Amino acid sequence: MKLASNSCNADMWWGSLAASSLLYLIGAVTSLVIFAIHSTLLHKLACLHWVRRNVKRVCQQCTSVDHPLGRFMTVLHICCNVAYCGLVIYQLYQPVIRCFDESLEVDIIIQLVISILLSFYFFIRFLAASNIVTFWLNPYTIIDVFTIPTVFVACVLYKDWVNLRPLRFIWLIQISDILKFSRRIRSTFIVDVVTILLRFTCFWITASGIISVLETTGDPWKNFKNAQNVTFREYTYYIMVTMSTVGYGDYFPKTAWGQTFITFFVVAGLAIFAVSLPVLVDPLIQYYRIASYLDFDNTRVQKHVLVCGHINATSVQEFVKEFLHPDHGDKVTHVVFIDPTYPSPELKATISKYNRSHFLLGSVFNSNILQKAKIKDAKACIILANRHCSDPVTEDSTSMFYLVSIKNTCSSMPVIIQVLSTGSKDYIGSIQSWNPEKDAVLCLNELRLGILALSASCPGASTLISNLFYACGDLKTTSGGWQSLYLEGAGNEIYEVPFSRSFEGLTFMEAVTMCYDELNLMLIGIKGNDCHLNPSATDIRIQNGTLGYFIGKNFESVQIVSRHCFKCHRMAGNHRHVCRCKIDTVIVNSNVPLQYIDTNTSKPAQEERLEQFHTSQPQHLAHCVLSDQQVLHDHIILCVFALDYSAKLGLDSFVAPLRSKSIPAFQLKPIVIVSCASFIEKEWYNLSCFPMVYVVIGSPLNWNCLSNASVQNCSSCFLLTALTNYHTLDNALHDKEAILCCLSLQKKLKSSSVFVITDLVHDNNVQFLDVSDEDTEGELYLAEPYACGNAFAASVLNSVTTTAYHRPGTIKLIANLISPEQGNQLIPLPIRQGSSNHYKFSELYSHLLEQKLICIALYRQYPLNPTKRYVITNPAKDLVLDPTDTAIVITPSVQIS
Helix, strand or coil: CECCCCCCCCCCHHHHHHHHHHHHHHHHHHHHHHHHHHHHHCCCCHHHHHHHHHHHHHHHHHHCCCCHHHHHHHHHHHHHHHHHHHHHHHHHCCECEEECCCCCCHHHHHHHHHHHHHHHHHHHHHHHCCCHHHHHHCHHHHHHHHHHHHHHHHHHHCEEECCCHHHHHHHHHHHHHHHHHHCCCCCHHHHHHHHHHHHHHHHHHHHHHHHHHHHHHCCHHHCCCCCCCCCHHHHHHHHHHHHCCCCCCCCCCCCHHHHHHHHHHHHHHHHHHHHHHHHHHHHHHHHHHHHHHCCCCCCCCCEEEEEEECCCHHHHHHHHHHHCCHHHCCCCEEEEEEECCCCCHHHHHHHHHCCCEEEEECCCCCHHHHHHCCHHHCCEEEEECCCCCCCHHHHHHHHHHHHHHHHHHCCCCCEEEEECCCCHHHHHHCCCCCCCCCCEEEEHHHHHHHHHHHHHHCCCHHHHHHHHHCCCCCCCCCCCCHHHHHHHHHCCEEEEEECCHHHCCCEHHHHHHHHHHHCCCEEEEEECCCEEECCCCCCCECCCCCEEEEEECCHHHHHHHHHCCCCCCCCHHHCCCCCCCHHHCCCCCCCCCCCCCCCCCCCCCHHHHHCCECCCCCCCHHHHECCCCCCCCCCEEEEEECCCCCCCCCCHHHHHHHHECCCCHHHCCCEEEEECHHHHHHHHHHHCCCCCEEEEECCCCCHHHHHHCCHHHCCEEEEEECCCCCCCCCHHHHHHHHHHHHHHHHHHCCCCCCEEEEEECCHHHHHHCCCCCCCCCCCHHHCHHHHCCCEEECCHHHHHHHHHHHCHHHHHHHHHHHCCCCCCCEEEEECCCCCCCCCEHHHHHHHHHHCCCEEEEEEEECCCCCCCEEEEECCCCCCECCCCCEEEEECCCCCCC
16 A cells, blocks of 8 residues: 555544444444334334334345345355455555545545445344344444545545555455355365465455554554554555564564554454364374275275265264174275265264274265265165154155165165164166165164064063174173173174085984074074074974074174084084084185165055954044053053154054064053154054044153053053154253153152053263163163163164164064964063972073073062062073073964964
C-alpha cells in the first residue's frame, strides 16, 4: 500500500470511522427500541403478530442452508464477499487515502453495488435473528458494520480510506458450508482440510491487510508523518514470519497503532498457527500410513476377505476381534475394510492393532477401488449392517445396493450380507447374480428373536448358543467355584471338521459314542448333502467327505477326527504318532472353496411356511386385547419398549418357534405382548394367524400394564428395546427403559420363579442389571446376569457372521433349532437323581444317548441364590452332578409334514 497524496485530506479517516461507529450505535439502539415496542403491542395487534411471524419465517429460510432459498442466498452472499475481498486486495496496492475530484473510480462503484447487496443480506439476518442482543454481538455482524458503511461514506465524501475492510476476508470461511451442503466433495477429510485452510488463510490475509493500513496511514497525533512506505505483499510475508515464530527482523511496525495491533495479534496468531499446522499435516501422514496397510503386492497376503457397509470403530473392533481369533484355526486370511469416509483416530488405532487388518479409502460403487482391493482374488465379501439404526428398511436398502455393486464387478464372489428386516431376504433372493449355494444372508433381528425364543422353552439357551458362537479362547479364573465351571464351558465352540476314512459306514449314534468315549469330543451333527442336527432317528451313515459338527475348546483339539485311525490311535493322546495305515486317514485341504449354506429357512410362499406352525384363523387386534378379568398362568410375556415412530422388529420371528408343530398343541404357552398401540398395529399382520397370542396396550414401565398381563404368574418375561434415536449422549440411555423395568421386576417378583431376560443394545449396560454383582464390568460373557441367562446382547450377532464364513454349516444347525423345518428342539430335562450325588456327567450323557438325546450343557443352580442358575457348556466327563441340575438336550430331527 502506498502513502496518501499531499493534496488529499489525511484526516478524513476519522469521519469514516465515526460514521461506521455511529451507524452501529444507532442501529443497535433503534433495533432494541423497536423490539421493546413490538413486544408491548404484540398482544394488542394480532395482525402485527401474523406479519412478524411470517416475515421472520421467510427470513430464516433465506439464512438456512437446509432450505433451497437459503442455499441460493448463501451462495450469492459468498460470491459478493469474494468480489468484495478481491477489490480490497486491489485497493491495498493503491494509495492508503484516495480523493476523487469529479467521478468515483470503477472499483468504488462496483464495491458500492456489492455493499448494497450485502446490506440487504444484513437486513435479512437482522429480521431472522431470534435474539437481538446476540445478533449485534455476533462477530460477523461487527464485521459488516465496520466494512459496509465505509463504502457509502466514501461515495458521499468523494474520499476513500481502506479502513478495516480487510476484516471482510473472515466471511470467506463460510465457503466450507457450501462444500458441505452441496455434497460435491464426499470425503469429510477433504472438507475438514479445506475448512482449516480457509480459517488459516483468512486470518493471515486479514491481519496482513490491517497492519498494512495502519502502518501506511501513520499515527494521527503525529500528523501521519511516521507512515511507512511498505507494500501489502511485504506485510503478508511479515505476518507469516511472525506467526511461525521465526521473526527475521527485516520488517517491524513503527507506528503506535501497528505496534498495539501486533501485540495482541502475536498471541492469537501463534495459537492459530500451532493448532492449524498439526491438523493439516497429521491427516496427510496418517492417510499414507493407512494406505500402506493395504499392500497386496506383499507376498505374505495370500488370502483376504473384503468388508464393507457399516464401518466404524465399534463395528470393526467387534468384527476383527472375532474374525481373527486363533480359535478358528485360520492364521493366514487378512481382512480389508472398504469405506469412503476417512477413518477416525479410534478406527485407525483398531486397524493398526491387528497385523492382518487393512483399510482402503474409497467406495464399493467405484470399480477402480474394487479392482485395487483385488476383489477377484478375495475369498469372500462381508457386508455389515448397522444394527442400531432406527430405520431398518433404509439400512437394508443400502446393504442390498452394496451387494448389487459387488456382484456387478465380480458375480462369482461369495457374499455374506447382514440385513435387519425379514422381508429383505426375499428381495435379495430376486437379485439375478445371487447364488444360494455360495452366498448367505443373515437376518440379525430374526436370529436375535429366534435365540430369545429358545430361552422361553429352555432357560439359559441364549447364553449357551451365544457362547458356542463367540470365540473367547481358554478362559481361566482365580476365584474358583461356579465361575471356573462356567468359564470352562464358555470357552467351547462349534467346529466343522471332516471325518477320517475310519468312520466310514458308521451310523450317527455309533460315531457320537466313539467320539465321546475315545476322543473326548461331543458330536452334535453331520453334513453330507445337507446339514443334520442329531439325526439319530434316521439311518444316515458317515461316508467319504462327510463333515462333523463338534463342540470343543479349539480347532486343534477337534481336528484329530480328521486323522484318527482305529488301528494306530487307540486313545486321543496318541495322535502325535504317525498313522501307518495311510488309506484310513484323510488330509484336510484348507484351500477348498467355501460353500455357504442358505440360512433363509422361510419358504417363498407364506402358505408353505405356515404349514410348519400351529395356526388359526387371523384374529382382529381388538379381539386379542387382554382384559382386566382374564388371568393367565404359565405364559410368556414379551415387553417391547417402543414409540409411535419405532420401526418393526419382526416379532413373528419370536412367536413362530414357540408355535412350531414339533411342540404338541397341549404344550403351547400363551404369549402376551406389552407395548404401545401403534407399534403392535405394525406387527399384528404377521402375528394374527398364530393362536393364543394376546396384547396389552401400554408401557411396560407401567406396573398396571404388567399386572394386566399377569406377570406374577408367567413363566418367563422378555424385555426388548426398539431403537428410535441411536444418537444420544450416553450409550447407557439406549437400554434405560429395559434396565429400569428389569430392576423393578427383580424387586417385586423377588420370591417368584419368573425367568426374566433383558435384551441389551450395548454390552456394557449388563453391569446395571444386578447391583449386587461387583464384577459385571468388563467382557459381557464374564458378567453374572449373562452367565445365568438373564441378559442377551445383540453384539453376539457379529460372531454369527464370522461363523458363517469359517463354519457356514453351523448357522444351518442353529437355524434348525429356531425353525421347525427338521423338528429339532432344545429342551431342559431335570435330573431327579434323589439324594445321591455320586453320578458323573459321562454317565448322564451315555444314559440320555440311549434315548437318542444329546446333552450339550447343564443348567446348574447358583450357590448363593437358589432362584438363579448358570450354564455349563460341554461339562467334563468327571463332573459330579448336582441333584438340582437340569440337562439341556437336543432332540432328534423329525421331518414335519
